Structures are given as structure tokens and as C-alpha cells.
Amino acid sequence: MKQNIILFLCTLYSAALLAQEPLYRMSTDKPRWATFENPKATVGAGGMENQTAKGHAFEPIKAGEVKTLLNVNGMGIVQRIWLTVSDRSPAMLRSLRIDMYWDGSSQPAVSAPLGDFFGISHGQIMPFENALFSSPEGRSFNCRIPMPFRKGARITVTNEASKDLDLFFYDVDFQLTTTLPADALYFHCHWRREHKTQLAVDFNMLPEVKGKGRFLGVNVGLITAPEYGKSWWGEGEVKIYLDGDGQFPTIVGTGAEDYIGSGWGLGKFIQWHQGCTIANDSTRQWSFYRFHIPDPIYFQQKLRATIQVIGGYSRDQVRQMIKDGHSLKPISVAYDKGFMKLLEGNPPTLDSPNFPDGWVNFYRQEDYCATAYFYLDKPVNGLPALAGVGDRVKGM
Incomplete structure (x- = not known):
């Protein structure tokens, strides 16, 4: 059954290619x-x-x-x-x-x-x-x-x-x-790296480019900082700023692994338009890609693509990292009674006895690189x- 499904999908893909440019055309x-x-x-x-x-x-x-x-x-x-x-x-x-x-x-x-x-x-x-x-x-x-x-x-x-x-x-x-x-x-490609990102500042996968074009996608490499141990690094959302966008983007995702089609953590997988080629929490190296081919992203004036440098861990583990002097900034907590935003209103501080016992998301600093592909x-x-x-x- 599985082989039949794969064969059917391959047939559909081949038919789509022929529909675009028939092989028999001179x-x-x-x-x-x-x-x-x-x-x-x-x-x-x-x-x-x-x-x-x-x-x-x-x-x-x-x-x-x-x-x-x-x-x-x-x-x-x-x-x-x-x-x-x-x-x-x-x-x-x-x-x-x-x-x-x-x-x-x-x-x-x-x-x-x-x-x-x-x-x-x-x-x-x-x-x-x-x-x-x-x-x-x-x-x-x-x-x-x-x-x-x-x-x-x-x-x-x-x-x-x-x-x-x-x-x-x-x-x-x-x-x-x-x-x-x-x-x-015209096809373009830009590579950049930050050995240590700024705390609470998004990493630019593609700095602002001006003109008309199409964002084709990105290949991202990450080396997590050792002080965060094996805490999860991928809570950051991908944001794509189009044309007249100012402080807030038109396109925003829900998390790093979500952006490449996965969820609840990230393991190695290689697919046609999305994948994770490296997922190694021992060497602290990760690499993932997403190509916007079935979901094209066009821009008429300018475009910038970023990813938030946000991770998550249990409350007590985050408390210990702060105690050890590591660089981080808590931003939210998910717990059995809901979700608490720590950057709005008057929430309790992380060291408060009434701070919820849950999953704490926090800004952190990492070694990021990105290869962005686009047309202009x-x-x-x-x-x-x-x-x-x-x-x-x-x-x-």
C-alpha cells in the first residue's frame, strides 16, 4: 500500500512537470x-x-x-x-x-x-x-x-x-x-553568520533586499551555545517582512521546526521542499531548510527574513541557568492552566514562589548562519x- 502511494505521488509529480514543459516539445x-x-x-x-x-x-x-x-x-x-x-x-x-x-x-x-x-x-x-x-x-x-x-x-x-x-x-x-x-x-544568493547573536534580537536570515522578486527559501545552520545544555533551541518564529511592513511582519510562523513542516522537536529528515539534514544535540549542531516552491513568496518593493533566537526548558532548569549567570531572558510560560505572557502586564518574576511550574520560553544567544536564495x-x-x-x- 505504501509503495503504491509513493508511486502515485511520483506519477503526479512527473505529470506536473510535463504539464509545465512537455518533454516532446522542440x-x-x-x-x-x-x-x-x-x-x-x-x-x-x-x-x-x-x-x-x-x-x-x-x-x-x-x-x-x-x-x-x-x-x-x-x-x-x-x-x-x-x-x-x-x-x-x-x-x-x-x-x-x-x-x-x-x-x-x-x-x-x-x-x-x-x-x-x-x-x-x-x-x-x-x-x-x-x-x-x-x-x-x-x-x-x-x-x-x-x-x-x-x-x-x-x-x-x-x-x-x-x-x-x-x-x-x-x-x-x-x-x-x-x-x-x-x-x-535574476537568481541571487546571500550567506551570513553571527557567531553570537544579540540577546532578544532576531537573526537576519536575509537582510533587507530592495526591488521586485521572489524569496525562494533558506538553508540554516545552528551551533547551540554550551551553557544552555540540551535545552530546546527552536521556539523562535520565522518572520518575513514584505514591502511596506514596518515593526511587524506580514508573514510569521509558530516555531523553527514548524517552519520546516515538523513539530514537537526536530529530528533528521530530508524531503523535497523541507528538511533537517543535521540534528545532533551532542555536537550541538543543527541544519534545516525550506524552499518556497509550492507556496511562493513574492515581493514588490523589499523583503527581509528573520528567525527569533528563542528556546525553552522547564521552569527549574531555567532558574538554574539564570543562577549560573547564563545569558537569557524569559518571555512566556506554558503550564497546566494556560499560557502566561511575561513581557506584558505584571506577571510574577521567574524566582517568585507563585511562578507557574511549566515550560518557559526564553531569548538566548547562539551561533547562526544562513544561506538565503531569492530572485530579483x-x-x-x-x-x-x-x-x-x-x-x-x-x-x-
Whole structure:
């Protein structure tokens, strides 16, 4: 019965894809692959070295070197990026930087650590597949996000590690076309990290970006602070501020695991549009993602996406953490008689003898990073440049 249901869902999904773009339709678009065997994706010029017998499948990237994966003029759509590297250590995956430039811009639309861009938080690569990324056996990196360009596209990888990378393989698959829809948007990606968030200040998964566009989703990495022990970290709500929003957002969730479709805590799971690839309270590392594909989020003027840094624990455990001098701020308590807001009215203090015995939610401070994916109506986004490699690899 279960296998029949899965087969039925797969059939529905395949039918949906065919409805969008039938496989039998002919097109005048020109398929091209950029690889080390044909770096310029030139017509009839692939695999010319070593008498065509696999003469240039890979190259090293020396420390400090920039390697160009794609540099093409004209109109087209990047459809797939595949690559693999010989050193897949967490530090190397954070030290390699991938940048993408559209239409001759000098500012990258995409600038992120290589591993994080491909959905690998904390440098922990594993077999997985979702709607946008995959690593079939935990040894490679695949991206199938469509990336239109009108005048040209350039993709580079920079080795910002202190050591050489011996083996780097790749191909960038794209189509050259003569037309694009007038409303075709440019793909963007922004990565940021805060080693220790500010108490009672939400973490910006995507700082404010201006223009018209679509928020595609986010991959979040979290390292919980040791002073909170194994208390639950994920009570924070995701908030998405659209267009004219001021202090209060239009879109708000109910908790971290709720945002990715789970509930009552969080374990490892990998699904098409949502998942948690790391859930380890021993190493204090967590990673989760959500892609807004079936539930698109468009914006006409601007967008900002945040997550509250809020956790929860039993009353007596929270009392002990405060006694031990740990940084936290109680905000509410759920108990057998209801729910008490601690930031409104005149509630009892946590150390009061009549404070309810229940689940206490509290602001805390953590090490957060986020890779946000979005489309925009222009090839530049005006966001801060990618943090330096020292900041990226700290603690890895």
C-alpha cells in the first residue's frame, strides 16, 4: 500500500512537470556545457586534448587562486551545476567561495561558501536530494536552480584556504536562447553568520533586499551555545517582512521546526521542499531548510527574513541557568492552566514562589548562519559582501 502511494505521488509529480514543459516539445535553444574539456562551451571544440581520450577532466585550485567555471556572452539560462572536489573537509568547503555575475555586473549576485551554497551546513556532506540540490552519494554537489541572464554570465570559484585543492571537477549546463520572458528574474544568493547573536534580537536570515522578486527559501545552520545544555533551541518564529511592513511582519510562523513542516522537536529528515539534514544535540549542531516552491513568496518593493533566537526548558532548569549567570531572558510560560505572557502586564518574576511550574520560553544567544536564495528584478542586490574566510571557518 505504501509503495503504491509513493508511486502515485511520483506519477503526479512527473505529470506536473510535463504539464509545465512537455518533454516532446522542440526548441531552438542551444544546449552548452562548460567544463575543463571545453571551458568556453565552444561549438565543436569539446574534448580535444590527449587525442580526445579524457585529457582534461580536472584542475587543481591553488591557495588564493580564482578559477572561472563559466564566462559566456549572450542570453540564456544556467540550468544545472555539478562539481566535486578531492578535499571535502568542513574547513575547505567553507574556504572555497562561489560567485556568480549576471549581465556584465562587477558585483556578484551570488557569493557564498561552496558547501553552504549547495545546502551543506557546517561542512557535513552526506547523501541527500531535495527540490534544488543533491549529493547522490555524499561526494558531489548538484544544483538545478534555473538562472536566467540577458547579456552574459560568469561563475567563479576562489580557493581562500591556506592550502591548495588538488582536484576540482565541474560542469555548468546552460541553454543559449534568443528570448526570455519580460518578467524573468535574476537568481541571487546571500550567506551570513553571527557567531553570537544579540540577546532578544532576531537573526537576519536575509537582510533587507530592495526591488521586485521572489524569496525562494533558506538553508540554516545552528551551533547551540554550551551553557544552555540540551535545552530546546527552536521556539523562535520565522518572520518575513514584505514591502511596506514596518515593526511587524506580514508573514510569521509558530516555531523553527514548524517552519520546516515538523513539530514537537526536530529530528533528521530530508524531503523535497523541507528538511533537517543535521540534528545532533551532542555536537550541538543543527541544519534545516525550506524552499518556497509550492507556496511562493513574492515581493514588490523589499523583503527581509528573520528567525527569533528563542528556546525553552522547564521552569527549574531555567532558574538554574539564570543562577549560573547564563545569558537569557524569559518571555512566556506554558503550564497546566494556560499560557502566561511575561513581557506584558505584571506577571510574577521567574524566582517568585507563585511562578507557574511549566515550560518557559526564553531569548538566548547562539551561533547562526544562513544561506538565503531569492530572485530579483536586477543583477545586483546591494547586500554586504561575503564575510572573510577566517570568520567563515571559525570553530570548524
